Amino acid sequence: MNMEEKYRDWKQQRATIDVGADFADKVMNQIRMVEGRKRRAAFVSYRVVDWIGAHIGAQAAAIALTTAFALAERALLLRIGIG
Numbered sequence: 529m530n531m532e533e534k535y536r537d538w539k540q541q542r543a544t545i546d547v548g549a550d551f552a553d554k555v556m557n558q559i560r561m562v563e564g565r566k567r568r569a570a571f572v573s574y575r576v577v578d579w580i581g582a583h584i585g586a587q588a589a590a591i592a593l594t595t596a597f598a599l600a601e602r603a604l605l606l607r608i609g610i611g
Contacts, residue, residue, distance in 0.1 A: 529537075548554075580586040 580590055
């Protein structure tokens with residue numbers, strides 16, 4: 529048996545894997561679970577945006593927080609010499 533045949537036999541042996549009968553079901557359940565999480569996260573995000581849009585106080589707070597973060601970032605950049 530030459531090296532080519534040994535390599536082919538080794539490759540064939542490594543290519544055969546044993547998966548359970550319910551492997552595909554487990555994979556599909558995981559995919560459905562991840563998709564469900566994404567949908568719930570998007571739904572929560574839209575609800576927060578809708579709530580902020582409906583309340584003037586929430587809009588003012590969002591603007592104030594954004595401004596504070598922008599000023600803090602600018603101050604940090606100036607302090608380290610980038611800005």
